[in-house]
Amino acid sequence: MTALHLAIIAPFLAAVFVPILYKMFPNIHTGWFVLAVPAVLFAYFLQYLPVTSNKETVMAVLDWVPSLDIHFNAYVDGLGLLFALLITGIGILVVLYSIYYLSKKTEALHTFYTFLLMFMGAMLGVVLSDNMMVLYMFWEITSLSSFLLIAYWYEREKSLYGALKSMLITVLGGFSMLVGFVLLYSITGTFSIQETIALSSEVVSHELFLPAMLTILLGAFTKSAQFPFHIWLPDAMEAPTPVSAYLHSATMVKAGIYLIARLSPVFAVSGEWLWLVAGFGITTLFWGSFSAVRQTDLKSILAFSTVSQLGMILSMLGVGAAALHFDNLDENLYVGATTAAIFHLINHATFKGSLFMMAGIVDHETGTRDIRRLGGLMTVMPITFTIAVIGGFSMAGLPPFNGFLSKEMFFTAMVEFTEFQLFNVDTFGILFPVLAWIASVFTFIYSMMLIFKTFTGKMQPEKLDVKPHEAPFGMLLSPIILVSLVLVFGFFPNILSYTIIEPAMASILPSLLQEGEQFYVDIYFWHGWTPELYMTLGVIGTGVLLYLGMKKWIGVYRLFPEGLSFNRLYDQTIIQGERMSEKVIGWHMTGYIKDYLLYIFSFFTAALLFTLFYKGAFVVNTENVAPISVYELILAGVLIVSVGIVMFTKSRLKAIIGLGVAGYTVALFFVIFRAPDLALTQLIIETVSVALFLLCFYHLPQISKNLESVRFQAGNFIISAAVGLTITLIGIAASSSRLFDSISGFFPEASYEEAGGKNMVNVILVDFRGFDTMLEILVLGIAAVGIFAMIKLRMAGREQL
Amino acid sequence: MEIVMSIIAGVLFMGGTYLVLSKNMIRIIIGTAIISHGAHVLLLTMAGLKSGAPPLLGLKASTYTDPLPQALILTAIVISFGVTSFFLVLGYRTYKETGTDNTEKMRGTDSYD
Numbered sequence A: 001m002t003a004l005h006l007a008i009i010a011p012f013l014a015a016v017f018v019p020i021l022y023k024m025f026p027n028i029h030t031g032w033f034v035l036a037v038p039a040v041l042f043a044y045f046l047q048y049l050p051v052t053s054n055k056e057t058v059m060a061v062l063d064w065v066p067s068l069d070i071h072f073n074a075y076v077d078g079l080g081l082l083f084a085l086l087i088t089g090i091g092i093l094v095v096l097y098s099i100y101y102l103s104k105k106t107e108a109l110h111t112f113y114t115f116l117l118m119f120m121g122a123m124l125g126v127v128l129s130d131n132m133m134v135l136y137m138f139w140e141i142t143s144l145s146s147f148l149l150i151a152y153w154y155e156r157e158k159s160l161y162g163a164l165k166s167m168l169i170t171v172l173g174g175f176s177m178l179v180g181f182v183l184l185y186s187i188t189g190t191f192s193i194q195e196t197i198a199l200s201s202e203v204v205s206h207e208l209f210l211p212a213m214l215t216i217l218l219g220a221f222t223k224s225a226q227f228p229f230h231i232w233l234p235d236a237m238e239a240p241t242p243v244s245a246y247l248h249s250a251t252m253v254k255a256g257i258y259l260i261a262r263l264s265p266v267f268a269v270s271g272e273w274l275w276l277v278a279g280f281g282i283t284t285l286f287w288g289s290f291s292a293v294r295q296t297d298l299k300s301i302l303a304f305s306t307v308s309q310l311g312m313i314l315s316m317l318g319v320g321a322a323a324l325h326f327d328n329l330d331e332n333l334y335v336g337a338t339t340a341a342i343f344h345l346i347n348h349a350t351f352k353g354s355l356f357m358m359a360g361i362v363d364h365e366t367g368t369r370d371i372r373r374l375g376g377l378m379t380v381m382p383i384t385f386t387i388a389v390i391g392g393f394s395m396a397g398l399p400p401f402n403g404f405l406s407k408e409m410f411f412t413a414m415v416e417f418t419e420f421q422l423f424n425v426d427t428f429g430i431l432f433p434v435l436a437w438i439a440s441v442f443t444f445i446y447s448m449m450l451i452f453k454t455f456t457g458k459m460q461p462e463k464l465d466v467k468p469h470e471a472p473f474g475m476l477l478s479p480i481i482l483v484s485l486v487l488v489f490g491f492f493p494n495i496l497s498y499t500i501i502e503p504a505m506a507s508i509l510p511s512l513l514q515e516g517e518q519f520y521v522d523i524y525f526w527h528g529w530t531p532e533l534y535m536t537l538g539v540i541g542t543g544v545l546l547y548l549g550m551k552k553w554i555g556v557y558r559l560f561p562e563g564l565s566f567n568r569l570y571d572q573t574i575i576q577g578e579r580m581s582e583k584v585i586g587w588h589m590t591g592y593i594k595d596y597l598l599y600i601f602s603f604f605t606a607a608l609l610f611t612l613f614y615k616g617a618f619v620v621n622t623e624n625v626a627p628i629s630v631y632e633l634i635l636a637g638v639l640i641v642s643v644g645i646v647m648f649t650k651s652r653l654k655a656i657i658g659l660g661v662a663g664y665t666v667a668l669f670f671v672i673f674r675a676p677d678l679a680l681t682q683l684i685i686e687t688v689s690v691a692l693f694l695l696c697f698y699h700l701p702q703i704s705k706n707l708e709s710v711r712f713q714a715g716n717f718i719i720s721a722a723v724g725l726t727i728t729l730i731g732i733a734a735s736s737s738r739l740f741d742s743i744s745g746f747f748p749e750a751s752y753e754e755a756g757g758k759n760m761v762n763v764i765l766v767d768f769r770g771f772d773t774m775l776e777i778l779v780l781g782i783a784a785v786g787i788f789a790m791i792k793l794r795m796a797g798r799e800q801l
Numbered sequence B: 001m002e003i004v005m006s007i008i009a010g011v012l013f014m015g016g017t018y019l020v021l022s023k024n025m026i027r028i029i030i031g032t033a034i035i036s037h038g039a040h041v042l043l044l045t046m047a048g049l050k051s052g053a054p055p056l057l058g059l060k061a062s063t064y065t066d067p068l069p070q071a072l073i074l075t076a077i078v079i080s081f082g083v084t085s086f087f088l089v090l091g092y093r094t095y096k097e098t099g100t101d102n103t104e105k106m107r108g109t110d111s112y113d
Helices: A003-024 A030-046 A048-053 A078-101 A109-128 A132-150 A157-188 A193-198 A200-205 A209-223 A229-238 A241-250 A252-267 A271-292 A298-325 A335-366 A382-396 A402-417 A431-455 A473-491 A494-508 A531-548 A550-559 A566-588 A593-614 A630-648 A652-672 A676-698 A714-736 A743-755 A760-768 A770-792 B002-020 B025-046 B067-098
Strands: A058-060 A063-065 A074-076
Touching: A003 A030, A003 A058, A003 A074, A003 A109, A030 A048, A030 A078, A030 A109, A048 A074, A048 A078, A048 A494, A074 A078, A074 A109, A078 A109, A078 A241, A078 A252, A078 A335, A078 A473, A078 A494, A109 A132, A109 A241, A109 A252, A132 A157, A132 A193, A132 A209, A132 A229, A132 A241, A132 A252, A157 A193, A157 A200, A157 A209, A157 A229, A157 A566, A193 A200, A193 A252, A200 A209, A200 A252, A209 A252, A209 A271, A229 A241, A229 A271, A229 A298, A229 A566, A241 A252, A241 A298, A241 A335, A252 A271, A252 A298, A252 A335, A252 A494, A271 A298, A271 A431, A298 A335, A298 A402, A298 A431, A335 A382, A335 A402, A335 A473, A335 A494, A382 A402, A382 A431, A382 A473, A402 A431, A402 A473, A402 A531, A431 A531, A473 A494, A531 A550, A593 A714, A630 A652, A630 B002, A630 B025, A652 A676, A652 B025, A676 A760, A676 B025, A676 B067, A714 B002, A714 B025, A743 A760, A743 B067, A760 A770, A760 B067, A770 B067, B002 B025, B025 B067
Parallel strands: none
Antiparallel strands: A058 A074
8 A cells, every 4th residue: 555545545535534524513614624635635646747757657556356356556657647637636626616606504515525525536546547447446436426426416306317317328338348348358368457558469469359449438438428428418417516517527527538548559559449539539529519509508508518529539539549550750740639639638627617617606696507598797797707708718719728729739630630541531531620620610609609698798687586796706716727727728838748748648659659759749829821720710700600690590400309319319218118128027927826837837848848859868768668567557547537637627526536546546556666665655645635635625615616717728738738748758768768777776785784674765764864854854844833823823913923 | 667657747747737827726736736746756767667676675586676766755745745735724724814716816916015
């Protein structure tokens, strides 16, 4: 256990104390205590910056289940550290914001902060684990704590719906990812990510490569809300705004991106990876930005915007994989895509976090998030407006904010990608810049909607529940810090280049670097008159025109009816799934004992007959059979006739007498087949049984003496005939093929000499196998006690004996 | 003879199964009794028939029938007797409590509490 391990589990440990502190200090907002955790962790992780920027990595080893190759090994490199800083850094701001956002008086703060800390610890575990199983464990804890946080206001039906939806989708993906990890393990024999990366050439040539890749990608896509699994994210907006800002914009939804970046060295050489990651990314980018424009709720716009920006990052990661097909670092254009992906990952966390907090402030101060009811808040809430403008312009990709830089790099990557000469990219690849450009136009439109529909125009105080006013300073502090970062990263992007971005790139594309080499990262505003600059100008021009003329073309969205949406598909899947299972259960679980017996007997005969003939086990061998005499045939006839009478008679008395006849005939068979003890027992038992049956019969006078309901039932008869046939065939086959002699030779010798008895059957019963007899006596005893209890004890209407 | 006995066991099983599949409780119990007859006959048949004297050493025969299946059947007879009598009383009590001996009318309540 090193300090690094302690840092990962520190949030969990702290979560234990949250309820105690909440109870002990009711006058202090619990958030202040919680604030210390991300702050300390952030400071701790900052220490690793010099380490990773020097291309060194830290591996802290701790055995957990060594026999299964599961080790709690923490690994810090550029990529892991970037995420750890993001998680703890945004964590500080979110906790700070939540202190002012959530009321001490009305909210259950202890549960909120317990879940939040759980989430923080799990997220740190995801990004810092080297072992896939441990990563998976933390991954599922993020799903679980996210579920709990979305349903924080559990008395609201929509919260529960959103929580369940996100749980089902992310856990589906998580489970698929687990399958992928196990497949990877069966290829490489290790759960360690770093060892798997070292063996990547072996992985790529293995036949399980594709299944492993697809299952892991499914996990990453569902977690990162990629098309068409993005549907859970907008519904997760029912969570408190600090949660949306933290989980659903800055951290958890980037877990899938982390996983894809982390496993890029393993999978990225293949064309499937390139197409899937880049293709799904660009589709999500387009669909998310397209859908965002039709939303009217601030947080829904932001949710779809998150979906689209995640798609953008992912498409850049996918395009970045093209770099692996070139050895020469100096002329490798595609490395730039990875740089852009990481840079935008950081940028997105800054501006999206601030925008969510802005939406929360608007909601908090006006009582609504509906842009149709909002407007004209600019003069009342000037600081919030400034935050929205900076965040929104950055999201739209306008200079001089950091979003502009990453968008330019994005366009560069997409344009250059079309020239890639492998995997058909040179033909279909033209779709990438086109879709990227269209999506950027939509991004521009919804960013402008977000700013101007909320803050400009006429204020409509009659539509608002409360009189709007500027938020308290504490609530504004976190978004102010975030937009300051937007500006800082916008004007001085290169403070990130070699401290954070370059080490992270080295983790994503390790094979490109020779010893002592490093990627060249330089981010600057002015590229010259390049295609991407014209594209940006086009985006702004078209965007402005479309935004101003929005009323004219917004009807386009009516072409996509609600009935065809993915939400509808999800809902129908759930509803139809429940209905189907109900139907299937109702169809076969009838509640009638007869039906269940029919299933059992049918399965029994089908399985046995199939095995008997499929395995060729059926033989008839008449060599060693005993001769048949007339008496035996007569007895057989009597037995069969009596069984027939029992089966088909309508009189109960006849049935019981028939049963008695059958029993006595069996006793006579025992006589013929040299079994005197059996014959004796059978005679006595049969007599007693028949007496019992008659007794039962006598005491049930209310039932008519005739069994009215007995009708010949063909279905039952077929099944029972099949059962009889199965028994007969197996009996014949078994007696015709004896594999070895019985041990009966032992008993004649041993009975007298060792047990001192001449009746071998009795000697076996009480001596050689006396244990059976003892338990058989026990059975009789239990039956007797049971019968006594049934007759004597009347429980009805009484609670106790 | 083994083949004839196998057929008899099959017939007993068939009759027993047919009775067990009916609605009437007493017929079901009779069915189980017949199935146990079938099982006993089958057990005895599988050991080989009539291949020696009864398993009594006093007879001083050169070969004896296999005593082991006989011991097994003896145990089985007693157990099936115990179970049958328990079932009978259970059927009797069920009739007294519910007023029917038709299993199709014996339905639990639909609620799970």
